[in-house]
Amino acid sequence: MTRPVVRGVALAVLIVAAGSPQAVRSAETTHPGVSHTLLLKRDLPDTPGLELIVWDTEYAPGAANPRHLHPAAVTFRVLSGTGIWQEDGNPPVTLHAGDTLSAPAGTIHAHWNPSATEKLRFLEFIVTTRDKERSIPQPQTN
Numbered sequence: 001m002t003r004p005v006v007r008g009v010a011l012a013v014l015i016v017a018a019g020s021p022q023a024v025r026s027a028e029t030t031h032p033g034v035s036h037t038l039l040l041k042r043d044l045p046d047t048p049g050l051e052l053i054v055w056d057t058e059y060a061p062g063a064a065n066p067r068h069l070h071p072a073a074v075t076f077r078v079l080s081g082t083g084i085w086q087e088d089g090n091p092p093v094t095l096h097a098g099d100t101l102s103a104p105a106g107t108i109h110a111h112w113n114p115s116a117t118e119k120l121r122f123l124e125f126i127v128t129t130r131d132k133e134r135s136i137p138q139p140q141t142n
Contacts, residue, residue, distance in 0.1 A: 033063030033113075039123075043130065051130045059083065059120040064112035072128030075102045076111075081120035085111040095122075 040054040059065075059081075067088075076085070078095045085101055086092040088108040095101055103109060113120035
């Protein structure tokens with residue numbers, strides 16, 4: 001990772017830790033019980049057209065994001081709770097606080113909070129072409 005990217009990631013972690021009032025709550029309400037807070041969105045120096053995006057994502061107990069893909073690679077870092085990620089054709093993976101998972105661009109997957117009582121909270125780190133869509137829904141399979 002280059003020095004500017006490391007600084008950007010470190011800044012995002014500090015914002016999460018401090019509960020910065022500058023964080024912007026996303027208006028997305030596509031999936032009940034799922035909320036996103038945009039922590040960081042900035043152009044990467046010396047890399048025209050690329051930006052770093054960091055989201056703080058929270059799933060209420062039982063909330064899910066059905067089958068979808070990201071047009072850019074995404075790294076997930078679980079902050080609290082337990083989540084399940086499942087890529088098409090692979091068994092589900094259970095992640096706990098402190099665990100990290102990277103999904104290559106175009107990986108069709110779903111993730112959900114299996115708990116009936118605890119929230120799931122994780123960060124999403126994305127380096128992508130500026131203004132590219134964040135997530136693209138995919139048809140459900142039987």
